[in-house]
Amino acid sequence: MTPKLIIIGAGMAAGRALEHLFEAAPDAYEITLFNAEPRGTYNRIMLSPVLSGDKTFDEIVTHTAEWYEENGINTRFGEKVVGIDRAAQTVTSDSGDVLPYDKLIIATGSTPFIIPLPGHDLDGVIAYRDLEDTNAMISLGEIPDAKAVVIGGGLLGLEAAAGLALRGVDVTVVHIMGHLMERQLDEAAGYLLRKTLVDKGITVKCSANSKEILGEDSKVKALLLDDGTELPCDLLVMAVGIRPSVALAAEAGLATGRGIHVDDQMVTSDANILSLGECVEHNGDVFGLVAPIFDQAKVIAKTLVGGDAAFVNKDVATKLKVTGCDLFSAGDFAEGEGREDIVYRDPARGVYKRLVIEENRIVGAVMYGDTADGNWFFGLIKDREDISKMRDTLIFGPAFQGGSPLDPMAAVAALPADAEICGCNGVCKGQIEDAIGNGATTLEDIKVTTKASASCGTCTGLVEQVLAVTLGDDFVVPAAKSVCGCTDLTHEDVRRLIKSKELKSQPEVWQELSWSTPNGCHVCRPAINYYLLADWPLEYQDDAQSRFVNERNHANIQKDGTYSVVPRMWGGITTSSELRAIANAADKFDVPTVKVTGGQRIDLLGVKKEDLPAIWFDLNQAGLVSGHAYSKGLRTVKTCVGSDHCRFGTQDSTGLGVKLEKHLWGSWTPHKLKLGVSGCPRNCAEATCKDIGVVCVDSGYEISVAGAAGMEVKETELLCKVATEEEAIEVISAMTQIYRENAKYLDRIFKWVAKVGLDWVKEQVVDDLENRKALAERFEVSQSVYRTDPWAEHASGKAETYQPVANLSLEAAE
Amino acid sequence: MNWIDICSVTDIPLRGARFVKTAVGCVAVFRTDNNEVFATSDRCPHKGGPLSEGIVHGKAVTCPLHNWVFSLETGKAQGADVGQIATFATQIIEDRVLLDTSELTTGVAAE
CATH class of the missing domain: 3.30.413.10 (Sulfite Reductase Hemoprotein, domain 1)
Structure with a gap:
């Protein structure tokens, strides 16, 4: 006869265990599955997207009615097991049925902790644990001017608050600690998070002690705080933590501590009763994350079919996200001996990053406001990578790694005040220091006040170093520089998005990537134009008006507004007839300076713009073409x-x-x-x-x-x-x-x-x-x-664009 | 006002510029993204860069020599730079660009 297996609880742990069991031995047991919730297994982690409206409940169901039927499972959903008789090997459900088992799995999971405040049993006081709770919050959103109070400023409470706010509910978060998510964030990051939530219309009260839940007609009416504040609400969500559900097991006389004691095979103190999930305690550890619980599911399936497997609690890093907040947290933050922090802050941008280092490895990472590098840090945590070599630049993320290690700061600190920093604009170190003395704290400030690094930009690093040396810890190099003031995206982001979204024109880029200016600026336009023509050579039409003057006019502008003309000499080889043509052109167009360049060719300097098409035409006649001495090419x-x-x-x-x-x-x-x-x-x-x-x-x-x-x-x-x-x-x-x-x-x-x-x-x-x-x-x-040859094209087709569009000096003279 | 027809709107490239020679120096004529036309002095007060060679963005132009940015509406330098270029009235009538030359010819008339 097929042995009988009863499972109490159809949470994610039980669902996964069943899958593994069927893989190993589909017909080994006759299975009965009890679940107090009137449904089968769904992905509980995804309740927040359901609350916020990003997903429907159907989308997060992992095991459907059909699945249970196909696998021959007797489901008893909505039916609660109220007792276990270990001697008789039976369980009793709340319907009075008594069922025998050969093997029993307790997968009762955890219970939300309800603070025993006066009034905690009023109608409208809920936890945030299951679909019923979620639906209660969703339906509150349908009532106009509804109010809710969430007790608990941890991850779960904030998810509930964010979801309620998205549903249009007036939400107040009451948190007993001084700042939100104090287990993952320090005060500064907690502050930034609070600011974001307040911007979303959520009221946040920290260091707030709840005293009593006030009701009317046995329905919740308000939360009363220690200080006498009354917070009116139609719904009160308690999200202050969870406890392993051990009551059933304890009543049956199984060994329990914080959770139900299990050994490496997931067997409890009774050889016929197994347990897994959030309700167990293994070697003193209890579990709240899916990864170790899924490992337990593998082990329990093996044990059930007589296989040999042992559960090992691996240290896993986790990451989390709060709906609508740019927050990333992974790994472990507990302070301890030998642990060090690397912290980066940019208050103006609302950016905060913190890495916890132990023995040259990252064990924890929290980011707020700019989480682009989160997954990279997560990888370093998981792989336990030695970061000692990149420690100095680690916090700036992967984009800053890979260069040779050096200490440029010492050299910059040693520069005298009259050392020139920006060659283009003739700005020396002293001027930058003066600007800093007058309040400049960022590269942008320096650019607008002194012009340093505002032209070719090659001195940007130097200017930043002067800022760093002068300001000390008050200056931090921006982690990722955006292309320009028109966008927050970096060049790398833009390139990636142009390819992945198949953006093939500049207006598409401006629109799809949310440019903040109508049509870019002199910084981004040439860059975007280049990216588009490089990625879509056949589709994109080069835009001359997004070119710097030299590339638009196919010659180098000089300080007096004249141009230099450099014909190509392939590999530095020329002929007497080419040289004659160059000499003739120099004479004909009154070229004041003829110079041999470092690139093995000849530069005609001082040509007037109006003469460009004509000189190109003459040079073309001798077989000479553009040398592109003016191009990024x-x-x-x-x-x-x-x-x-x-x-x-x-x-x-x-x-x-x-x-x-x-x-x-x-x-x-x-x-x-x-x-x-x-x-x-x-x-x-x-x-x-x-x-x-x-x-x-x-x-x-x-x-x-x-x-x-x-x-x-x-x-x-x-x-x-x-x-x-x-x-x-x-x-x-x-x-x-x-x-x-x-x-x-x-x-x-x-x-x-x-x-x-x-x-x-x-x-x-x-x-x-x-x-x-x-x-x-x-x-x-x-x-x-x-x-x-662009010269040939311009000399024949576009010559007139090099002339004035009108000449009024002649008219006036008449 | 002394309106003179200088060119058609399409003679000026979109988000670009052309220049007009006058007795008192060159005038830059800009065409913005919205097909508005603006006229200013073609000479940057900083180092004399030809503004008609600059990149036109929004209602502004960036000087090609040292990246000073000027408002095409007011002629004022943007950001921390201090400077002003002369602006001249324009109007578009049936795709033709008219430039007010009253201030451009006064110098000549006075002679």
């Missing part, structure tokens, strides 16, 4: 003479340079892109301080990336070595494309690689051949649009 490929002429040259570096330049020219990139190809390791083309450099060796080509030779100087790092020119071109195309697709606007390759890590780039471009090919193909798709 491919600039030059510098070469040495290579094996054709040089006695040391190992390969045709000039030839490869020309091929690369012809392949890459016209492409737009996040910032300028300069290449070099050297014919031997003597490196005459200085390839190892370029964005991408090639050094030829006897056996092939060493491709390295992420060099710099500007405000910062940095040697390139080896990407890979290839044997043939074709491979070199493919790798470099793929490298260019992955940079185009992923980097933040105005990050040179070296800055971007420092963020994502060279290893990642290698995986994508070197190791994964298929991906390399795909990247190179996508580059080619984009080049099918952009590998053209």
Whole structure:
């Protein structure tokens, strides 16, 4: 005969245990399932979304009537077990039925703690535990001007309050402690949380002692506090904690403490009675989180079929969220010896972050206001990762990791007051310090008062360091910088959203990403324009009006408003006829200065705007095209003479340079892109301080990336070595494309690689051949649009836009 | 008022600008997102940058040389910068842009 299994309680623990039991042995038992609630298993954690209206109850049911029927379970929902007779091996239900069992599982879960205040048994005093409670709160929302009081400012109480407020109920939270969620948050974060709730229209009373619940006609009317305050309410929710439900087990004479005692096999002090979930106590621990309870469900199923399993209580981190609040909390916050805190605050933005560190590992994290990095910290907690190497920048999140450790602060502190910080605007350290003395506390303040870092922005880090050195702890580097004042999103967010939401025009970006300005500003417009044309080369139409003047006019503006014109010399190679054409153009257009550039070509400086189309036309006639000396795009490929002429040259570096330049020219990139190809390791083309450099060796080509030779100087790092020119071109195309697709606007390759890590780039471009090919193909798709000479196009089709739209000086003179 | 027809609205790029030569220097003519047209001096009071080459956003333009931002309505520098550019009245009649040149020709008339 099939043995009989009775389960008391159909909560999440019992539901999961049944699933495991059926997996192991579907027909091992004849099962009867009792549940005091008149329904089967649902996901209790999701009651808050039901309360707030984000989900319906049906959506959170995990086990349907059909499921119980298919698995042959006798369900007795809405029927409560009132007694267990261990000697007779029977249970008695509140209907008077007596059922025999061979095995019994007690899964009675927990009971909300009701403070025994006078009046706690009035109508309208509820807990927040099950669907009935939830429905009581939902129906209160349908009564106009309804009022509710929630006792308890912990997670559950605040979920109830937030949900009630969303339902239009006038809610007051009464909390006995000095600040909300005192177990997860310190006072400052509790304050921020309180502010958010108050903004949602919720009244919050902390340090408030409840004295009595007042009623009328046995219905709740108000809550009376110690200090005499009376808080009128139609519903009173007590959410002050839960206790394991042990009464039934204790009455049956089972060993209990805080919970029902179980061993590693989930067996109670009676060999035929098992237990799991929030009602048990195992090695002194009780449980409130689903992860360990689901582990127990696995073990109990094994035990029931005679298998061998033991429950081990793993330390688990949890994360939580309060409806409508940007709050993240994970892990453990208890203060203890050897525990240290890292705290970050930005009161103006309402941001608070706290990490609890123990033995170089994060054991707890709380964030308020900016929780973007929450999951990253959660991962570090779970993986118990050693954070000692990144401790200094840990709180700023993953975006700030991966760079080489250094201490720039000491160097900045040592600078004299007349040291220039911002080269563009000629601002020295003393001026910034004066501005700080006059009340500036943020980078933005410094920008508006001194202009420092308001132009090219390369000194932003320095300015922040001056702020940090001068203000000390009062200054914190912002964790994630938004693109500009038009949005709170970072460049990385915007790039991701453009791809994922398939935003293909600027107005779409402004609308879908909630830009705060009607059409952006001079900071975001060029960035968004670039992102769109890089991501949708065939669909998006480049917007000249979102281009900085140089890129719009295909020439570099000079301080007097004239322009410089630099024709391309492929790989630095030119001819006598090209030089003659350049000389003729210089004469014809009165070019005051002719200069040889660092990129191996010739710069004609001082050309008037009106003359640009004409000089381009003349240069085009000699076969010269735009050198893009003005663009965030491919600039030059510098070469040495290579094996054709040089006695040391190992390969045709000039030839490869020309091929690369012809392949890459016209492409737009996040910032300028300069290449070099050297014919031997003597490196005459200085390839190892370029964005991408090639050094030829006897056996092939060493491709390295992420060099710099500007405000910062940095040697390139080896990407890979290839044997043939074709491979070199493919790798470099793929490298260019992955940079185009992923980097933040105005990050040179070296800055971007420092963020994502060279290893990642290698995986994508070197190791994964298929991906390399795909990247190179996508580059080619984009080049099918952009590998053209803008000079020719402008000289023929747009020449008149370079002229005044009207000339009134002539009219006036007449 | 001395209205002179200078161009059609579409001669000015959307969220862009063109310039007009006058006897007293260049005038920048802007077209905003909403197809409003504004005219100001083309010269930034800071270092003389050509404002008609700036990025036009909302009812403002950013100087291409050092990112000063000017209101196209008032001519006032925005943010912490202190400066003022001359503004000139415009009107649009049947897609034609008319510029009030009374202040642009006074210099010449006085001669």
